[in-house]
Each structure stands twice: as structure tokens, then as C-alpha cells.
Amino acid sequence: MVLNPVLGKLVSKRVVLASASPRRREILTNVGLRFEVVPSWFKETLEKSSFTAPYEYAVETAKQKALEVANRMHVKHMRTPDVVIGADTIVSVDEQILEKPVDKQDAYRMLSRLNGKEHSVFTGVAIIHCHSKDNQLEMEITDFYEETKVKFSELSEELLWEYIDSGEPMDKAGGYGIQALGGMLVEYVHGDFLNVVGFPLNHFCKKLAELYYPPSKHNIQHKKYDSIPSVDTFENLSDGESSNFTEHKAASKLDHSGMRSSGAAYTSGNTSAVRTGFTVPLENQNGVSQSASKLPSKILELMDGFRASKALFVASKLKIFDHLKDKGPAKAVDIANDVGTSVCGTERLLDACASLGLLEKTPQGYSNTDSANTYLTSDGKYSLHGYIIHSNDHLWPLFTNLEFAVKEGSRQNHRAFGKKADDLFKDYYHSQEVNQRFMAAMHSIAHLTARDVATAFDLSQFKSACDLGGCTGALAYELVQVYPNLKVTVFDLPEVIANTSYFQPSGQHTAPVTFVSGDFFKDNLPEADLYILSRVLHDWPDEKIHVLLSKVSAVCRPGCAILLAEMVLDDEKKNRSTALLQSLNMLVQTEGKERSGSEYQALLKQHGFKNVKIRITGNLLDVILCVKT
Ligand SMILES: O=c1[nH]cc([C@@H]2O[C@H](COP(=O)(O)OP(=O)(O)OP(=O)(O)O)[C@@H](O)[C@H]2O)c(=O)[nH]1
Numbered sequence: 132m133v134l135n136p137v138l139g140k141l142v143s144k145r146v147v148l149a150s151a152s153p154r155r156r157e158i159l160t161n162v163g164l165r166f167e168v169v170p171s172w173f174k175e176t177l178e179k180s181s182f183t184a185p186y187e188y189a190v191e192t193a194k195q196k197a198l199e200v201a202n203r204m205h206v207k208h209m210r211t212p213d214v215v216i217g218a219d220t221i222v223s224v225d226e227q228i229l230e231k232p233v234d235k236q237d238a239y240r241m242l243s244r245l246n247g248k249e250h251s252v253f254t255g256v257a258i259i260h261c262h263s264k265d266n267q268l269e270m271e272i273t274d275f276y277e278e279t280k281v282k283f284s285e286l287s288e289e290l291l292w293e294y295i296d297s298g299e300p301m302d303k304a305g306g307y308g309i310q311a312l313g314g315m316l317v318e319y320v321h322g323d324f325l326n327v328v329g330f331p332l333n334h335f336c337k338k339l340a341e342l343y344y345p346p347s348k349h350n351i352q353h354k355k356y357d358s359i360p361s362v363d364t365f366e367n368l369s370d371g372e373s374s375n376f377t378e379h380k381a382a383s384k385l386d387h388s389g390m391r392s393s394g395a396a397y398t399s400g401n402t403s404a405v406r407t408g409f410t411v412p413l414e415n416q417n418g419v420s421q422s423a424s425k426l427p428s429k430i431l432e433l434m435d436g437f438r439a440s441k442a443l444f445v446a447s448k449l450k451i452f453d454h455l456k457d458k459g460p461a462k463a464v465d466i467a468n469d470v471g472t473s474v475c476g477t478e479r480l481l482d483a484c485a486s487l488g489l490l491e492k493t494p495q496g497y498s499n500t501d502s503a504n505t506y507l508t509s510d511g512k513y514s515l516h517g518y519i520i521h522s523n524d525h526l527w528p529l530f531t532n533l534e535f536a537v538k539e540g541s542r543q544n545h546r547a548f549g550k551k552a553d554d555l556f557k558d559y560y561h562s563q564e565v566n567q568r569f570m571a572a573m574h575s576i577a578h579l580t581a582r583d584v585a586t587a588f589d590l591s592q593f594k595s596a597c598d599l600g601g602c603t604g605a606l607a608y609e610l611v612q613v614y615p616n617l618k619v620t621v622f623d624l625p626e627v628i629a630n631t632s633y634f635q636p637s638g639q640h641t642a643p644v645t646f647v648s649g650d651f652f653k654d655n656l657p658e659a660d661l662y663i664l665s666r667v668l669h670d671w672p673d674e675k676i677h678v679l680l681s682k683v684s685a686v687c688r689p690g691c692a693i694l695l696a697e698m699v700l701d702d703e704k705k706n707r708s709t710a711l712l713q714s715l716n717m718l719v720q721t722e723g724k725e726r727s728g729s730e731y732q733a734l735l736k737q738h739g740f741k742n743v744k745i746r747i748t749g750n751l752l753d754v755i756l757c758v759k760t
Contacts (some may be wrong), residue, residue, distance in 0.1 A: 137339040138164055144213035149200035154310070154329040155218055162332065169204065171196035171217060175230060179749060181706035185223035186276040189255030192219040194274055197257040205261070205268040215259040220329045222305030224250035225502075227749060232306045238295045241306035242316075247285040249501045251278050252305065252327045256335060258342070275338055277331035279322030281309070282501075286316060304329075442483045443507075444523035447516055451481070452499055452507035455490070459498035466497065513579055517571025524568065529719040536719045543719050556624065567630060574603040574634050577665070580752040581609035584665065584696045587746040587754035590614055593692070597622055597659035599651045599683075600667040603634035604644050606696075611643040618643045620657045624650060652678060656686050665696035665752065668731075669713075670723040676734055684738040684759070692758040693740055699753040700727040709751070731755055 141164060148155060151170035159166060173196045182188040197217025205211045222229040224244050232238035253276050260271040299313060300306035307313035309320070309327045325332045446452065449470045455461060458469070467477035485492040489503050499507070509516040529536075532543035544550070584606060590596075591614055598607050601621035610619050621631070621644060628648040647657055652675070656662070662683045668676050683693055698710035704727060714725035726734075732743045740757035747753045 137336050137343060138162060140339065140343045141165075141214060145210065146214045146216065147200060147204065147212040149197045149215050149217040152218070152329050158325055158328065158330045158332055159216075166216075167212075169200050171199050172203070173199040175219070178701070178706055179228050180709070180747065181701075183708055185221060185228050185251070186253045186255060186278065188228055189219045189221045189253045190257070190274050190276050191255070192221075193217045193255035194257040194272060197259045198270070198272075201259050201261050201270060202268065205263065211261050211263040211268065213261060215257075215261065217257045217259070218254055218330055220252065220254045220304040220327075222250055222252055224248065224305075225505075229305045231302055231304060232300055235295050238300040238306040239291060242283075242286075242291050242295070242300070245283045245305060245307075246291070247283060249280055249282040250305070251280055253278050254326050254329060254331050256331065256338075258335075258338065260342075273338060273342060275334060277323055277326040277334045279320060279324070279326045281320050281327060282318045283316050284318045290316075439483075439487055440522070441527075442480060442487065443489065444519055444527070446480060446484050446489065447507060447519040448523060450509065451484075452489075452503050452516075453509055455497060455499045456504055456508045460491075460493060460496035461498075462496045515575045515579065517568070517573075518575040521568055521572030525565075525572075526716065526720070530716075533715065533719055536715075540718075542721055547719075563630075566626060567633070570603055570627065570630055570634065573666070574605050576751060577602065577605035580696070580748075580750050581606045582613075583748040583750040584752055584754055585609045585613045587748055588694070588744065588756045590617070590661065590694075593617060593661040595659045596620070596661040596663055597657045598663040598665065599623075599656070599679075600664065602627055603631055604646065605634070606663070606665055607644045608636055618645075620644075620659060621646045622649055622651060622657055624648065651682070656682060658686065660691045661694060662687060662692070663694045663696070668695060668723070668734075669697050669717055669725055670721045672722045673734065675722075677737065680734065680738040680740075684740070687759045689759050692756060693735070694757075695731060695755040696752040697731070697755070698725050698751065699731065699745060699747060699755070700725050702727045702729050728755075 146164065146166040148159060148166050148168050149171040150156070150168070156168055173192070175192055177188060177192055177195070179188055182191065194217065196219060197215045200217070201212065201215045204215075222241070222245070227244070229241045229244070232241055255274065255276045257272060257274045260273075262269045294300065294307075294312060294316065297312055299308050299311060303313070307316060309317055309324070320327065323331050323333055326334070449472065451466060451470065454466060454469060458465075461469075463478035463481050464474050466472075466481065467474045470477070481490060481497045482492070484490045485497065489500060489507065490497045491500055505511055505513055506515045507519070508514060528547035529543050532546045535546060536543050590610070593614075594616060595618045596607075596610060597620045598604075598610075599622050601607055601619075602623055604619075604621045607619040607621050611617055621628075623631075623646075625648040628646050631646055649655075664679075664683075668679075671679070680693075687693060698707070698713055700707060700710050700714070704711065710725050717723045717725065728745045731745075735741075735743055735755075735757055740759060742760065743755060743757045745753065745755050
């Protein structure tokens, strides 16, 4: 017997679970679903950086798992299944995706990242309805995801290792099993518990309800374009309703966006129109209502992108995150009084920030989320405040001239700021304020990426390094921490070196870092075993890069090396939107661009750097190392 009528719709169908996960099997068996298990052979190796959000990665992997099984079963002339279900669970923390650990060290790395913090668990699910027609496999794919927030307590090293030694982490996303020993690590769970375990049962049933019980014609005609979901719960549905999946398909096939064709992704509790995934009435010019497919959520998200960015920028400029770190939770009226803004405007800004996941809103007032405390307050080690202010004050005016930049193929500083600087960096150095703002922005990104850049390769063979254009020294300080025998010289323009003292870390690691002023295009370069160019080459056109690389090559002895830190594009330049948007960013303000691994290889080769190694770090900067032979 199946308690839920929605699951009853699957009773007569051949259902296949394309997963080896014993937890998924158990969750679905427990609710009376009858199915076969055919584990997917799809390797979970999709390029993570090509997805703009972690849930997209989980959804795509789930889809590929299910597709592989559907195709394999069809090709092998086994009876084609009616429904194939695939799922993929990932953990997302600090913009990183964690899957199952490969060994104990990996489990330790993951659990240490989660320690004392909140993270998100996403499970992507794909439901594929299959039909075999003239021996051709036809498929209708529905996909969705669910997000659950989980917070770990502060855990000691000893406890972490004891847990790792239990063996439990090894086949679990993020390295823990919330349903067993791992439950002891968890302080709270916000959202669907089973989603963390590996399968969002509630959302799955709602999705089936949407598929098998689409809204009746009567309901559709009376709904407004922006109506909330037509199927919000599945409990009150009875088998007596007259619709079926095939009827619904005919109405839902259109997707004017050209984007994913079914199953708009949404989080639980979000009741926007996107959530329905159903036909909604649109009136044509004659006032006759016609069916359109679900809303093009990705396009709508992109259309809204600039509003979300600006809300973040303004909240940062007003130092709302600093304020809430000290005084939260606080009411809108108190925040408005303290920062000197209108109550009505502040309240809307705070609500928008809460909806974007930057703040939490409770009856006590607004408070920072963990990631706002870490990244959005102005004084934290990993603060992005400097870069956000730079984005608002410098990049935003440049980007408003993107159309000119694309038409003319050149930077737009003259339009954005009313003056044409011959030298790229002159813009920054004409005022102390702008200079410090730019340095703070570079410092933010350098801090966030420094550990991954420093550890992408083993650099312990080098005794001295010179960070050309090393700005505030953030990478240099990280390097001397990771490699205690290394001495690093930061070489940058006099205007930069004059302002570095503000960014110096306190503590005993300052001695192996020295600052030397000079222009790497004109002056002699300091002697070193390792020359570092982090976010430098992307500022310049190839001709200028050749000037710089030939200077580095001339002072680089055999056995010495060059290390580049840049966003490395894939060779076809089609995947990594962060890097491709960064390349537009370089267009509006420099003569440079982001380049692919092969392009960097070709540039280096011309200057005697041959054995080029590239590491994609998963962070904002990738690393290229080449030892001169
Ligand atoms: O708290 C828990 N979190 C996660 C799990 C289990 O972790 C894995 C996640 O891995 P994946 O989604 O890749 O699924 P696989 O096990 O590899 O099986 P597939 O055949 O579907 O690829 C999943 O098993 C979760 O159940 C957990 O148990 N507790």
C-alpha cells in the first residue's frame, strides 16, 4: 500500500533508481515505492567552475547519472524503464563544492572547513520519463534541487580524527553522515533533513504532484501571471483527478528562453511564480489567453543581477554588515537611525539583503549570516569589503559603458571618469583615496586566494621569490607562512609601496618580506629564484607581456621559475562564466584580457619557459608554474 496518492501514480510503472546510495534506496523503500536499483556509471567529473551556482552542478550531475542509466537500459534491449530517478548530493561552503572524500586527509580537510560554520547541502534530482518509439528513446526530463542549511559545532581536532577513524565519512558528501555518528557534530539543521541524507523526499513528492496533477483548465484561466504555485502541497490530491503526465507534457514543452526545458530549480519556501514550472496564461495582443511554458528563471535571474549587486554594494557602503556584527540583531528603524538613512529605504534594503541570503531576519530584527560576518564586514581577514567598494565606485561606472567598449573594442575610463589616462594605473594614483581603495580591493582578492596560490605547487625548493606587482604583500605573507625558509621581495610602483604599511599584518612573520619600489617595465628586477606575476598579465596586451616576460627570462637562471596566478579559461572559452565576465571587466578598463591555458603556454614558450604546469584551483585564481631549463 502506498500512503501517498502521488506515489501511487508510479505503482504501475517500471521505476529505476539510478543510484548506488543505500540511503536513497532506504528513503524511497520506506515510503512504499517499488523500484529497481541500477547504479549509474556516470563519473562525477563535471567542471565545477563552469557552473554559476553549486546547485546547478548537483542538478546537472543528477541528470547525467539518470540519463546514463536510461540510455544504457534502452541500448541493451532491456525493457526500457518508464521512470529513471537520479540524484546527487553535495556540500557547499565558502563557494567551494565538497563531494565524497577520497581519503582520510581529504575527509579531514572537508570537516575542518565545515567546523564551527554553517554550510549548505544541495541535492539535485532528475526524474526522467522514458518512452520507446520506433526503437528510439524519447525522454522528458524534470529536475529540481533542494537546499538545507546545516551548522557544525566547534569541534576539537581530536574529535574530528576520532570521527574520521570511524570510517563513516568516506562515502558521504562533505565527509559526514548526519543520520549516524555525524549527527553529533551538528548544531542545527534548517530545512529538509532527508535532503542532507541524500534524497529530498518532500520536494520529490511535490514535483510528482506537479507532473501528474497539473492545474485544471479552470484554475489556469483564473490565475494571474505572477500567481504563486498551483501545486503547493501534495497531501490533498486524490487519484480521482483526471489529468495525467502525458496531457501535461503537451502544455509544458515550450520554453521561450531556450534554457533548461523543465523543472525550474527553486528552494523550498520560495513561492515565486518560477516555482510552478507550469503553464501560466499570457494574454496576446488580442486579449486572448494563450499558454506559455514555465518562466525562464535563469534569464530572469540575470536580468535582476544588477539589482542584487547594487543592493550588496549599498549595504556595504553604508557599513550595515559592520553595524550588525557589533549590534545585531537590530530593527530597521535602529539601523536607519545609526547609519543616517531613511527608515522606509533601509527596511527595503535589509529585506532585499535577507532574501539574498546576506542577512537573517527574525522577530528580534536583522543579523548577519555567517558568510556576511566573514566576507562583508570591513575588518575580517577574508573581508571582500575593499573589492565591493571598488566594484561600486570604479567598476560599476565602467560597466555602464560596456556597450561602447564592445563597439569600440577599447577601455572606457574616459567616458566613466571624464579623463583619459595614458598609463593604465594612473587613474588609481591621482588621488590618495582612490589609490587606497584600489589597494584594498586587490588586498581582498589576494587574501582570499593566497593560500590556494601558495599551495597549488610545492615551492619549498625556492629560497627567494620576487612578487612583481605584489601590491600590499598579501600573497608574500602567505608564502612565507607556508614556506618558512622563503624570503619574498614585493616589487611595485612607488605610489603603491608608499601605502603598504596600512596593510601589514602584525606578528613575527614580517621580516622575510621586503618591499622595493620600481616599474617592472622599466627598472631592473630584483634577483630571485622564483618570479611571481599574480593578476598582472591579464592587465596587458600581448606586446607588453612580451616586454615583461623577456625581462623576467633574462634574469631567471636555469632552475629558477616563473609562477603566474590568473583565472585560466578553458581552451574553447565557453565554460567559465566568472572568468569570461572578468575578461569583459578587463575590456572596459584595460588593454588586457583573460587567457586560456594554451595561450599562456604559448606566451611563456617564446621566452624559454617550456615545461608549463597548470593547476586549476577551484578558487578565483589558478596557478601556472614553469621552471626554466
Ligand atoms: O549526511 C549525509 N550526507 C550525505 C550522505 C550520502 O552521501 C552520498 C553523496 O554522494 P552522491 O550524491 O554522489 O551519491 P553516491 O553515494 O555516490 O551514489 P550515486 O550512485 O547516486 O552516485 C549519498 O550516498 C548520500 O546518501 C549521507 O549518507 N549522509
